[in-house]
Amino acid sequence: MKLLILCEKPDVKRKFEKALGGTTGFFNGNYFQIVASHGHLLTLDEPANQVSASLKPKYADWSNINYLPWNLNDFSWKNVFKTDNDRATFNYIEQASFDKDAIVIATDNDPSGEGDVLGWEIVNALDWKGKVYRIRFADETPKGIIKSLNNWEDATEQFKQPIYLAGLARQRFDYASMQYSRMALYFARQAHHSPATLRLGRLKSVILNKIYLQTKAINEYVKKPFYEVRFKDSNGNIFKRSFDEATDMFRFNSRTGAEKDLINYVQNNVVIIDETKGKSKQPPALLDLGRLSVLLAKKGYTPKQILTTYQRMYEAGIVSYPRTADTKITQGNFDELLPLAPKIADVVGVSKSLLTHKLSRKKFIITKADHGANRPGLNVPNSLTEISAKYGALGQLIYETLAKSYLAMLCEDYEYDQIKAHLNLNPDFKSEINVPKKLGYKAIFDESSLNDDDDEEQNTLFSNSASPFIFEGANPKPKLPTHKFLINYLDKTGIGTAATRLSTISDISEGDRALIQLKKRVYCLTGLGKLQAILSLDCKIADEKTSKKLFDLMNLVKKNQANWKDIPNLINDMVLADKEIMQRNITKLKNVRINMKEVEYITGKFNGQDVAFKREWGGHKFTDTEVQALLAGQSIKIRVKSGEVSGRLARQQYNDTLFWGFKAEEKIYDEKTYITGKFNGQEVHFKREWGGHKFTDSEIQALLAGQVIKFSVKGGEVSGKLDQQQYKGKPFWGFKVEDKKYDEAVYATGMYDGEEVHFKRVWGNHIFTTNEIQTLLAGGSVSFDTAKGNVKGILAKQKYKGKSFWGFKPEIDIDPDNYVTGKFRGKIIKFKRVWGGHRFTDEEIAALLAGKVISFRNINDFQVEYTAHGKLAKQSFKNSEGKTINYYGFKFLTPEAAAEFKLKE
DNA sequence: GCAAGGTC
Structure with a gap:
């Protein structure tokens, strides 16, 4: 038998070649040829192209929501190639398939069935009538690949593959969720907002909803301070009573209350140790892309930067596959990397003597991994400098972080004593501390900063006695929606893989249509995002449980306990219910200020029909008189940048979309700036000037005759001819440079x-x-x-x-986002832009550079607000080698010291 | 124009 082995991507194809000894060959007596796709080559075609001709207008319509929800039975579920490149990849697979008897689908084994969907998409496009086998490799090691080939399953009956059907159902469900974007846009217009487009979906909308609600909770937070007596020993360990709302007798709303209480307690109360328990902790799970991004976001890197740099490093084999769903690795993955650990340790400056745990711990290992958790790759660089030269400071940071998280696995457990104590005279006051005994993995990688609650305090031993003081606390303030907050939240929802979540965050936080943006390390909604979030309030599409429900059903399909065809229709039930909720949400928009670059639409009647069209055309904004004329079907003349245009309102088509808009019928170019002439018998218009050079009459003649001309411009001499070119996708005629001679003097x-x-x-x-x-x-x-x-x-x-x-x-300053450069006492210096979580404003920076003392309100780690005072000063610290490092930075001052400095000022 | 899932 001749086999075509279909891999998901070239990288996996290479792993197969390694395992099987080449692109072609024999395995178990069968001839094989390995080919690779490039992810999904096909995608579902546009809605209007999925339905019969008579239904087309309905599915192409964006101005009407009577058609929603769609009838999914109308759809042919036709696939189309995504790009010409994808078609070319398909052609090569098709060529290879001609002489084969069977296809082996060797795409990734995602639990979502995505690899199966991807594989079948291609098999179906081949119109394949032969046998189909499915293999699912445990890992990409030669052993894993060969084992999977020896255990292939006959999958010829496509619609009896539960995991495939689950994936297919998911795909159609999500595709049909497109309706939401149209529906929301319609309602936005009802509320007199005119965004170009909105983007709603079960992941995007959940992100927006969370940021919206969290921001709201923060804004509505009312601080309720409380005061109570606590004890502190000389090492800073706190003794407190356990608080119970119902029986509380010791918490006061005012400081004076607590002050009165303070009299009841004596100084130097003796500390009694109740219990000392030896405890240990295994190294944390390997990082996924989300958790890695949390560590890097602290240094100011954006999801987009992290994704692109990681991808480049993956392509060089320095780090493992980015878009994995795994948080564990196989024993094969473990064994493969172990011999490289000493070299990796050298590169990142970790002492090899710490790497003593060479047997894998159970918690890291699974029997089957898609690509395995994110970890260092098999290509170990020679040094960090080598990485930073190629991938910049971010690349170096990615490698260091990933390597340390991996090496931590090979370290011993962290051991500490958990000690409980109370106070002799006031046994209600208790304290529990963790005192490190052996750092183990924590010597190289401390995961505590990844957790939402940084409660993994490490304490020093209790001292002999503790004395009372008045503790000022408050009800906790809702957490700021930082990157860490968002990633940890999405982790809990389980929507998508860590990489998908990161790339969606990146997607909606970049570009003109951004829905969210990072401001001072905190995500906030853009005008567009706010509009969307408010419209989707209480809607199912923005509910994190929607994905959970979808996945639960998919799991039932995988177990043959549910019909896959029921899944896509669920989105229609949602649309139906949410349509009403969204309509009601319109009123909520009225009291909200939304800053948005708006595309203004005119609505009116044209030939008795409701139409909506853009008020602007070619930079010209139609006046009310012009609008009336257009709606009356008249031709109008408008001025645009390049000349005068006449035209009228007309139904037009762009790609597969019908729309109403001004249609140019005739254009008169300004003679001053444009030349009009005939080129190959065709009328063309092009600019009279190029690079500061105004074409002479004879040059114009030559250009129109298709000849090459030569003239001098600033900095040299250019030659070229007239040609049709493209600017932002639109064709235009103009001078096109063929050669430029540079002036040597310049x-x-x-x-x-x-x-x-x-x-x-x-x-x-x-x-x-x-x-x-x-x-x-x-x-x-x-x-x-x-x-x-x-x-x-x-x-x-x-x-x-x-x-x-x-x-x-x-050379740009390293990380201008995190460091300020400026003149201080006559010297150019750099200092950190953030102190204690507070990001200095421009005014504060100016004051600091001027040597002034500044004060600002801030929040400490216990969520307590306080006023910080300080000034810029030269400071120093001792690094791990005992060397003194001088630096400039914000120096915290006590209120008294600050007042003294301010007096001097 | 619209999703979420792949890919680089």
Whole structure:
């Protein structure tokens, strides 16, 4: 038999080749050829293309919600290729399939059935009539792959594959959830908001809902301070009574109440130890992409930066596969990486003597992993510098963090004593502390900062006695929706994989249509996001339980206990119920200020029909008179940037979407800026000027005749001809450069990495010397003095207004987001922008640099608000090697000290 | 224009 082995991606194909000894060969007497897809090659076509011709207008309509919910029986569930590249990949798979007898679906074994859906999509597009086998490898080691091939299942009967059906149902459910975006847009317009589009779904909407409600809870938080007597020993250990709302007699609303109580307690109350228990803790689970991002977000990196850098490192084999659902690894994965541990430890500066636990602990191991948890890859770099050179500071941080989380697995347990004590004269006052005995894995990786509650305090032993003091507390303030907060929350909902969640957060926090944005390390909603969140309040689509229900049903399908066909229709029940709720939510929008870049739509009657169209066209905003004329079916003339356009309102089509809008019928270009002429018999318009050069009459003749012309511009000489080009997807005619000769006096020319580059000889006021030019071309850095101070930089390809050019690039301050650079006492210095969770405002920074004392309200780790005073000062600390490190930073002052400084000011 | 799931 001849087999076609279909992998999900090229990376896995390579693992198969390694296991089977080549792309083609024989296995168990069968000839095989391995091919790889590239994720999903196909996707469900647009709604309007899924239905019969008579239903098309209904499914293409965005202005009407009478059609919702959709009838999913109308759908043909037709797949289309996502891109031309995907079609090409398919063609290569198809070619390979022609002489084969059976296909082996060797796509990933996701518990969601996604790999099965992906595989069958391709098999179905091949119109395959032969045998189909499914293999599910435990890991991507040769052993795992070969074992899976020896245990293949006959899967020829596609609709008897429960896991596939579960995946297929999920896909249709989510696809049908598109209705929500149309519905919400309709209601937004009812509330007189006109966003270009909204994006609702069971993941996106849950994120928005959580941020909305959390922000609301914070805004509505009312601090209720309380005061009570507690004891503290000389090591800072606190003794307190257990608090019970019903029987409480010791908590006061005012300080004076507690002050009166304080008299009842004596100083130096003797500490009695009740119990000392030896305890231990195993290293934490390996990091997933979400938890990794939490650690990196603290340093100011965005999900997008983390995802792209991790991906690049994965492609180089330095880190493991990013988009895994696994939090554990197989014994095979473990054995594979273990021999590399000493080298990894060297790279990240971890002492090898700590790596004594060479047997895998049960908690890390599973029998079957999709790719295994995120961990260092099999390509171990030689040094951190090597990583940072290629992947920047973030790359280095990713590797260090991931490596330490992995190496922690090979360390011994963390051991500590849990000690309980009470006070002799006041036995109600108790304390429980954890005192470290042996750090074990915690010496290299401390997971406590990943937890929502950083309650893993490590204490020092009790001292002999404790004295009373007045403790000021408050009802806890709801947590800020930071990245950590959001990731930990989504973890609990279980929607998607950690990587999917991260990429969705990235997706909705970037670009013009962003729904959320990070401000001072806290997520908040954009105008668009707020609009969506309010419209979806109390709706099922924004309910975290919706995904849970979906997954529960999918699990039943997997066990043959439910019919997969019932799942997609559930979204329709939701749409029906949420339609009413959303309609009611419109009123909630009325009292909310929403800042949004709005696309204004005009609504009115055209030939007796309700229409909505954009008020702007080509930068021109229709006046009310023009709107009346358009609705009356008249032709109007408007001015746009490049000339005068006449046209009228018309039903038009863009891709598969019908819409109403102004349709240009005739355009007269401004003669001053445009030339109108005939090119190959076609009327063309192009700009009279290019790069500051105004074309002469003879040049215009030559251009229209298709000839190459040559003229001088600033910095050199260009040659080129007239050609049709594209700008932002729209075609235009204009001069197109074919060759540029650079003026040697202005530009330096040379080779950089095998590419000819030209760059300006001058940067600021500095003229590069011949030596400096050579250094720059060799990739070296050059530094020189300017009026603003010393500048150091390298040669780099840069972008300006969308055009790329080569030039000197000054070294940007490391992490400008986290550090402030400024002049302090006549010197350029850097200092941290955040102190104790507080991010200094621009005004505060200016005051600090001016040497002034500033004060601000802040919240401490116990969620208690207090006023912090301080100023900028040169400070120092001793690092682990005992070396004194000097630095500038905010120096906290007591209120008394601050007042004294302020007096001097 | 709209999802969530893959891929790089």
